[in-house]
Amino acid sequence: MRKPPYEIALKPYGKALLELAARRPDVFCLGADLTRQTETDLIREQMPERFINVGMAEANMIGIAGGMARAGHTVFVNSFGVFCTRRCYDQIAMALAYPKLNVKIAGFMPGVSSPGGPSHQAIDDLALMRALPNMTVFDLSDAAEITQAVQVAADIPGPVYLRLKRGEIPVIFGEGHVFDGRRAHVLSRGADVCLIASGMMVPATLAAAEVLEAAGLGVTVVNSPVVKPLDAPSIVEAAAATRLVITAENHSVVGGLGSAVAEAMAEAGLGRRLLRIGLQDTFAESGSREFLFDKYGLSVQAIVNAAWQALRPGTEVPQAPQQQAEPGTYAPV
Amino acid sequence: MVSIQGFGYFGQALSAAEIFAVLYGSFFKPGHDRFVLSPGHYAVVLFAVAAELGLIERKHLASYGLDGALLEAISTERTPMVDLTCGSLGQGLSGAIGFALASRLASDGRHTYAFLSDGEMEEGQVWEAAMFAAHHRLEGLTVLIDANDSQVDGPVTEQTTIEPLADKWRAFGWETFDVDGHDVQALHAALQSPRQGRPRVVIARTEILSRIRALPASTDAHFVKLDPQLTAAIEAELEAQLA
Numbered sequence: 001m002r003k004p005p006y007e008i009a010l011k012p013y014g015k016a017l018l019e020l021a022a023r024r025p026d027v028f029c030l031g032a033d034l035t036r037q038t039e040t041d042l043i044r045e046q047m048p049e050r051f052i053n054v055g056m057a058e059a060n061m062i063g064i065a066g067g068m069a070r071a072g073h074t075v076f077v078n079s080f081g082v083f084c085t086r087r088c089y090d091q092i093a094m095a096l097a098y099p100k101l102n103v104k105i106a107g108f109m110p111g112v113s114s115p116g117g118p119s120h121q122a123i124d125d126l127a128l129m130r131a132l133p134n135m136t137v138f139d140l141s142d143a144a145e146i147t148q149a150v151q152v153a154a155d156i157p158g159p160v161y162l163r164l165k166r167g168e169i170p171v172i173f174g175e176g177h178v179f180d181g182r183r184a185h186v187l188s189r190g191a192d193v194c195l196i197a198s199g200m201m202v203p204a205t206l207a208a209a210e211v212l213e214a215a216g217l218g219v220t221v222v223n224s225p226v227v228k229p230l231d232a233p234s235i236v237e238a239a240a241a242t243r244l245v246i247t248a249e250n251h252s253v254v255g256g257l258g259s260a261v262a263e264a265m266a267e268a269g270l271g272r273r274l275l276r277i278g279l280q281d282t283f284a285e286s287g288s289r290e291f292l293f294d295k296y297g298l299s300v301q302a303i304v305n306a307a308w309q310a311l312r313p314g315t316e317v318p319q320a321p322q323q324q325a326e327p328g329t330y331a332p333v
Numbered sequence: 334m335v336s337i338q339g340f341g342y343f344g345q346a347l348s349a350a351e352i353f354a355v356l357y358g359s360f361f362k363p364g365h366d367r368f369v370l371s372p373g374h375y376a377v378v379l380f381a382v383a384a385e386l387g388l389i390e391r392k393h394l395a396s397y398g399l400d401g402a403l404l405e406a407i408s409t410e411r412t413p414m415v416d417l418t419c420g421s422l423g424q425g426l427s428g429a430i431g432f433a434l435a436s437r438l439a440s441d442g443r444h445t446y447a448f449l450s451d452g453e454m455e456e457g458q459v460w461e462a463a464m465f466a467a468h469h470r471l472e473g474l475t476v477l478i479d480a481n482d483s484q485v486d487g488p489v490t491e492q493t494t495i496e497p498l499a500d501k502w503r504a505f506g507w508e509t510f511d512v513d514g515h516d517v518q519a520l521h522a523a524l525q526s527p528r529q530g531r532p533r534v535v536i537a538r539t540e541i542l543s544r545i546r547a548l549p550a551s552t553d554a555h556f557v558k559l560d561p562q563l564t565a566a567i568e569a570e571l572e573a574q575l576a
Binding site: 059060061064067 | 410416426429432433434436438469
């Protein structure tokens with residue numbers, strides 16, 4: 001595992017999709033007018049016979065994908081996460097999830113990583129997709145995860161939602177990192193607090209763990225890119241060895257990773273305090289990533305504060321160092 | 334089916350009978366072409382056709398709409414005979430486009446027929462799909478619309494009208510036929526005319542209940558309930574019409 005600031009990769013999804021399409025004649029790609037933004041300009045330019053831009057018509061795109069999947073294609077549909085979930089929820093439910101068709105939904109620009117305000121911020125996409133029977137849900141953090149997730153998703157029978165950061169993708173994990181579409185990864189072990197994160201909150205969680213350990217706490221870190229079906233055994237086992245559990249997601253705390261972990265812990269009979277880092281049942285606003293992650297409690301310091309105030313109440317909270325990311329690198333807020 | 338249970342989508346069967354008879358009698362190639370039933374509650378018509386053609390056993394008709402029956406009142410993923418069906422309206426044409434694109438990619442010559450109802454044209458997705466199919470000149474796609482001017486709350490033209498329907502489809506770039514949906518020859522001619530490199534729509538103007546005089550004017554056309562006396566009167570009237 002690397003240390004921040006992280007190197008960045010560009011278009012890992014688009015490259016992996018192009019490679020997959022070159023290997024598999026059944027793979028087809030549909031877009032809804034956000035081709036460069038969803039990294040599908042690569043397949044549009046290099047394999048135009050495998051790409052159709054449906055235009056700004058997400059409901060129609062989902063329906064077409066369903067028909068093509070019934071005819072034997074594996075179809076990747078692409079848009080911003082907010083548009084390809086909320087706008088076409090009934091279509092995803094009835095045209096893809098219920099018949100369990102091989103359509104993979106790539107939703108870019110998760111949570112408050114979008115500067116565009118509530119209309120462009122997918123803060124409930126995990127909750128929406130998680131509620132659908134037959135749907136697999138990934139919230140991906142790193143270029144290696146994303147690259148492997150494309151093939152993994154194609155091999156899973158049925159619909160998959162891939163939640164993807166847009167633009168510069170951090171390279172967090174080393175060469176040996178395996179994403180298998182099933183497991184949560186315990187990245188470190190400590191006896192005091194278990195931090196469980198997905199997607200863009202993984203770098204912030206790793207940084208928070210470093211601050212907490214330097215201040216004397218034992219920290220377990222779990223990366224859980226598979227939000228559904230949750231790897232409940234691994235998560236419960238990791239959580240049971242600590243005194244406090246904190247989930248961290250770039251999403252509403254309602255219905256996403258935090259809810260999934262709460263359900264897993266409760267069903268396993270694990271009585272541990274659980275704190276959920278994420279949007280606290282609120283819409284956000286326009287602004288930079290730095291401004292929004294700080295204001296809405298998704299920063300490294302927010303995780304440190306939550307852990308410290310629960311475990312060492314009344315004592316001075318350690319301060320996370322300001323991360324300086326040079327251009328071409330990535331650091332959490 | 335409807336008379337046995339005393340309820341069902343009888344009006345839809347009355348309005349769409351000739352459309353299905355012509356399609357399955359003369360054009361649709363089972364096992365080759367694809368059929369999309371967008372409004373799932375029209376399954377009653379499909380079941381009648383299937384039994385007539387020997388594609389399902391007649392005994393199944395008796396359990397139409399009952400708990401656990403193969404023939405559900407609103408078709409689902411387990412409904413026989415359809416390649417795609419929707420209970421949530423307005424979605425079928427998009428799926429049909431997926432089939433037509435797949436056929437074009439495979440160059441397999443399979444034609445896709447999509448049956449739609451007029452009421453579901455109030456759903457915006459139908460027009461997203463209509464625009465797309467014309468843009469991509471999907472010649473392997475034919476839409477049949479039962480224009481019976483009926484939706485749950487009453488006549489479509491009295492809720493939010495979709496007229497002028499033929500002008501709308503023409504404006505969207507479709508080869509458009511506007512015919513009497515109870516005229517078998519007119520339906521046949523529309524389906525048989527040479528293709529013009531565009532998707533085709535056949536708007537079949539039909540009547541939902543008014544051809545049955547025994548039904549009182551107060552009948553809920555969308556979902557008909559029958560008692561034995563009314564059933565007998567309707568059956569006698571239908572037999573006389575067909576004699």
